[in-house]
Amino acid sequence: MYNSPYLRQNTSVRRVMTTVLVAMLPAIAVQSWLFGAALLVQIALASVTALACEALMLALRGRPVAPALTDMSALVTAWLIAVCLPPLLPWWTTVLGTAFALIIGKHLYGGLGQNPFNPAMLAYALLIVSFPALMSQWPGLNVGDFATQMDWVFGGARALDGVTGATPLDALRTGLMTGGDAAAVMRSTAFGHIAGAGWEWVALAWGAGGLLLLALRIITWHVPVAFVAVMSLVSGIASLIDPAQFAGPAFHLLAGGAMMGAFFIATDPVSGATTPRGKLVFAAGIALIAWLIRAFGAYPDGIAFAVLLMNICVPLIDMKTQPPVFGHKNGGAP
Amino acid sequence: MLRKLFSFNGGVKPDPNKGASTREPIARLPLPPQLIIPLHQHIGGTPRPLVKVGDRVLHGQRIGAADGNVSSAVHAPTSGHVVAIEPRLMPHASGLSSMAVVIEPDGQDQRIEREPFDWHAASPGEVRDYLRDAGVVGLGGAVFPSHLKLAPGKAGGTDTLVLNGAECEPFITCDDMLMRSEAEDILRGALVMQKMLAAKQVLVGVEDNKPEAAAALKAAAAALAHASLDVVVVPTRYPAGGAKQLIRVLTGIEVPHGSRSTDYGVQCFNVATALAVWNALEHGEPLTRRIVTVAGNVDRPRNFDVAIGTPIGFVFEHAGLKPDTDKLIMGGPMMGIPLPGVDAPVVKATNCLLASSPALFPPPEPELPCIRCGECARACPADLQPFELYWHSRARNFGRAQEYHLFDCIECGCCAYVCPSHIPLVDYYRYAKSEIWARERDKDAADSARERFEFRNWRAEREKEEKAAKLAARSAAKPAAKPAATDKPPAEGDTAATPAEDPKKALIEAAMARAKAQKEAVAAKNTDTLTPAQQAQVEAAEARRKLAADMVATGDGETTRATATADKPTE
Ligand code: SF4
Ligand code: SF4
Numbered sequence: 085m086y087n088s089p090y091l092r093q094n095t096s097v098r099r100v101m102t103t104v105l106v107a108m109l110p111a112i113a114v115q116s117w118l119f120g121a122a123l124l125v126q127i128a129l130a131s132v133t134a135l136a137c138e139a140l141m142l143a144l145r146g147r148p149v150a151p152a153l154t155d156m157s158a159l160v161t162a163w164l165i166a167v168c169l170p171p172l173l174p175w176w177t178t179v180l181g182t183a184f185a186l187i188i189g190k191h192l193y194g195g196l197g198q199n200p201f202n203p204a205m206l207a208y209a210l211l212i213v214s215f216p217a218l219m220s221q222w223p224g225l226n227v228g229d230f231a232t233q234m235d236w237v238f239g240g241a242r243a244l245d246g247v248t249g250a251t252p253l254d255a256l257r258t259g260l261m262t263g264g265d266a267a268a269v270m271r272s273t274a275f276g277h278i279a280g281a282g283w284e285w286v287a288l289a290w291g292a293g294g295l296l297l298l299a300l301r302i303i304t305w306h307v308p309v310a311f312v313a314v315m316s317l318v319s320g321i322a323s324l325i326d327p328a329q330f331a332g333p334a335f336h337l338l339a340g341g342a343m344m345g346a347f348f349i350a351t352d353p354v355s356g357a358t359t360p361r362g363k364l365v366f367a368a369g370i371a372l373i374a375w376l377i378r379a380f381g382a383y384p385d386g387i388a389f390a391v392l393l394m395n396i397c398v399p400l401i402d403m404k405t406q407p408p409v410f411g412h413k414n415g416g417a418p
Numbered sequence: 419m420l421r422k423l424f425s426f427n428g429g430v431k432p433d434p435n436k437g438a439s440t441r442e443p444i445a446r447l448p449l450p451p452q453l454i455i456p457l458h459q460h461i462g463g464t465p466r467p468l469v470k471v472g473d474r475v476l477h478g479q480r481i482g483a484a485d486g487n488v489s490s491a492v493h494a495p496t497s498g499h500v501v502a503i504e505p506r507l508m509p510h511a512s513g514l515s516s517m518a519v520v521i522e523p524d525g526q527d528q529r530i531e532r533e534p535f536d537w538h539a540a541s542p543g544e545v546r547d548y549l550r551d552a553g554v555v556g557l558g559g560a561v562f563p564s565h566l567k568l569a570p571g572k573a574g575g576t577d578t579l580v581l582n583g584a585e586c587e588p589f590i591t592c593d594d595m596l597m598r599s600e601a602e603d604i605l606r607g608a609l610v611m612q613k614m615l616a617a618k619q620v621l622v623g624v625e626d627n628k629p630e631a632a633a634a635l636k637a638a639a640a641a642l643a644h645a646s647l648d649v650v651v652v653p654t655r656y657p658a659g660g661a662k663q664l665i666r667v668l669t670g671i672e673v674p675h676g677s678r679s680t681d682y683g684v685q686c687f688n689v690a691t692a693l694a695v696w697n698a699l700e701h702g703e704p705l706t707r708r709i710v711t712v713a714g715n716v717d718r719p720r721n722f723d724v725a726i727g728t729p730i731g732f733v734f735e736h737a738g739l740k741p742d743t744d745k746l747i748m749g750g751p752m753m754g755i756p757l758p759g760v761d762a763p764v765v766k767a768t769n770c771l772l773a774s775s776p777a778l779f780p781p782p783e784p785e786l787p788c789i790r791c792g793e794c795a796r797a798c799p800a801d802l803q804p805f806e807l808y809w810h811s812r813a814r815n816f817g818r819a820q821e822y823h824l825f826d827c828i829e830c831g832c833c834a835y836v837c838p839s840h841i842p843l844v845d846y847y848r849y850a851k852s853e854i855w856a857r858e859r860d861k862d863a864a865d866s867a868r869e870r871f872e873f874r875n876w877r878a879e880r881e882k883e884e885k886a887a888k889l890a891a892r893s894a895a896k897p898a899a900k901p902a903a904t905d906k907p908p909a910e911g912d913t914a915a916t917p918a919e920d921p922k923k924a925l926i927e928a929a930m931a932r933a934k935a936q937k938e939a940v941a942a943k944n945t946d947t948l949t950p951a952q953q954a955q956v957e958a959a960e961a962r963r964k965l966a967a968d969m970v971a972t973g974d975g976e977t978t979r980a981t982a983t984a985d986k987p988t989e
């Protein structure tokens with residue numbers, strides 16, 4: 085005997101997660117089209133690792149394996165990890181990062197819904213701290229054919245320096261450090277139109293997938309809008325003050341993980357803020373910290389650390405931003 | 419007139435499923451072989467039975483009298499004989515029984531003489547008493563005695579009377595059908611209530627998925643030509659029919675949990691209640707029947723005009739219950755309660771009887787962990803954070819659950835409806851609420867026990883003090899009294915020095931001595947008159963017992979048994 089409501093909307097965690105996976109497809113397609121199919125192999129690697137770790141941890145924790153394994157949440161984590169790692173990373177690095185995310189980041193905190201930190205960002209942070217050199221080796225447009233790429237991923241052929249180009253964020257950082265001028269650095273050919281050859285398209289594809297999530301009501305507008313607004317605001321002000329030192333909003337929004345962060349990372353329901361106002365604060369905080377790291381920090385792309393730092397603040401943000409309950413606003417007056 | 423509507427946050431749009439039961443007009447259900455009329459059908463005190471087993475009752479006769487003012491009478495829906503007054507199964511999820519008058523109809527449907535009641539001339543107080551004795555209660559499901567809500571609020575009277583025709587639960591259509599067929603009398607009833615409340619305006623809210631009902635009401639309103647009466651079509655969204663949600667939509671006022679809408683100048687009644695008021699006042703008809711939607715897994719879904727007390731099984735028979743029905747629900751699929759059985763009767767609160775089948779309402783999928791997606795918060799019409807309530811209820815952290823406004827939850831089920839993790843959220847809130855209530859009760863009980871205890875202590879203390887004071891007063895008085903009492907024998911003076919002590923002691927000692935003597939006498943009886951043979955037996959037994967005890971002490975059981983058997987032949 086169960087109680088009301090007897091009617092349920094046709095929805096499930098699997099449906100939500102599958103929609104997120106589908107929304108990631110445009111960006112994955114664009115990125116592997118422009119930078120080579122190694123990304124797809126990395127996604128496969130991460131997926132298998134994630135599912136294996138999920139099954140293992142569920143079994144160890146004495147939880148039913150099948151329902152959790154088919155809820156697709158592990159795959160979402162795996163794909164997010166794969167897309168933010170350089171696609172020519174040696175296979176074991178991806179496996180290590182994914183296993184860390186699932187085992188430490190997810191299950192040691194109690195599994196689905198319990199993790200205070202975004203598991204994909206934990207993996208990214210672990211790898212960039214442990215293997216900074218490997219993690220900065222991003223390929224340029226269409227570097228090597230598929231076989232060569234596979235050799236790099238699986239064979240341990242590590243003559244990467246010749247083939248990997250710096251990411252736009254890296255290039256800007258090095259350019260500025262060697263006394264260059266931001267505008268001049270960005271005019272170099274490797275930079276494409278705005279934020280690096282090819283990278284703008286990937287960013288736009290993330291944006292398109294994000295709009296799909298918005299349209300399907302998987303995410304709300306609060307996080308992406310606050311993120312984009314704050315990122316534009318701070319980078320805009322900075323570049324107005326000192327254009328030689330700071331890149332403008334267009335660059336910051338289209339370079340690196342900004343768009344993915346705005347629509348797919350900061351919107352992670354489990355580790356993010358939940359109240360409407362809380363989401364605004366949370367996303368604004370991420371944008372601000374990410375910009376600070378990019379402009380002044382030691383790491384090229386600040387999204388991962390910004391997300392992890394804001395994850396810490398979530399309980400406080402949620403507590404302080406509870407919306408007024410029905411009948412408890414303005415003393416009930418209209 | 420174009421009226422500005424307000425909206426409430428949240429809400430959901432489940433498939434209304436209202437087509438099936440509105441195809442045919444309301445049908446009058448025949449009388450069952452037995453009517454089970456619970457005495458307690460409303461919020462408030464349980465009515466006292468006015469009949470005895472064996473009595474013949476008439477249609478409309480009062481069989482239960484309101485117990486005080488917060489109560490409402492019950493009546494016989496037909497003529498017949500009272501065959502039992504006993505606890506019967508109630509249409510309640512708990513499966514509890516409650517006192518009911520069981521009537522066997524005699525088929526004559528003989529009415530009692532209708533006492534004319536000139537409500538136009540009567541004072542509002544008299545009208546209210548009349549409605550109480552006519553058993554008129556809210557028919558929207560909450561069954562609050564209507565007369566209690568028909569007094570103008572203290573501060574400047576009522577501004578708005580809201581008539582609730584926004585039947586928002588899927589499947590339920592009883593109000594819809596009633597509005598279509600009785601629109602004019604419903605509005606007449608509303609105007610009476612408006613007069614009683616001294617309300618400035620009457621707003622009738624109808625959801626826009628009931629165009630026929632809205633049209634009928636509008637036509638009736640035009641015919642009545644009452645300037646302060648307005649039929650307002652509101653958007654269809656569950657739970658727009660919740661009183662506080664409808665008040666919000668129509669007036670913009672948010673009535674918080676725990677306060678009454680009258681405090682904000684608004685009073686809300688269900689449309690069927692307005693009709694019941696009209697029928698009671700104008701036709702002298704007490705509330706003995708109501709419209710019940712029978713829907714779901716039945717062959718002929720329809721609205722029936724049912725005598726209150728009709729067993730639910732009898733109603734379902736007429737609608738053709740399908741064989742794969744797995745449970746019966748009273749109310750709608752969002753807030754309905756599971757019925758304990760088909761023997762429970764239709765009561766004043768029964769707006770819908772819903773048959774469920776696994777195909778119609780599949781059992782919930784297994785519960786997954788909450789992913790904090792916030793869907794529930796977006797759907798909650800009370801603007802709560804349901805997942806926080808869930809989390810704290812589950813952790814039995816009831817204090818925190820209350821901080822997150824657990825008691826503002828109206829149990830509408832929107833959150834559970836949208837949850838992708840299929841968490842039965844409302845069940846957690848019901849559990850938390852009942853735990854909190856139980857604790858309050860325990861605390862109250864403990865408090866009153868403590869108070870009783872403290873009072874007893876205080877009284878004992880006081881008596882002791884009083885005694886001491888008396889004693890002190892007496893001993894203080896003695897020196898003054900002594901000279902006057904010198905002529906008395908000194909012995910008496912001595913006893914007075916240790917007041918009541920010595921005689922008591924002597925008495926007790928005497929009593930004890932008597933008891934001792936008695937006991938000795940009794941104890942002696944047993945062995946006094948023993949014959950020598952008996953004496954020998956006793957001694958043998960005594961010796962055996964001693965031997966056995968020794969054996970046990972040395973652990974030699976074998977010998978004990980041997981001795982025991984050896985003894986036998988001598989007996
Ligand atoms: S809808 Fe369900 S899964 Fe989502 S936050 Fe609410 S309780 Fe959690
Ligand atoms: S059942 Fe309670 S918590 Fe859930 S949506 Fe309704 S009012 Fe909100």
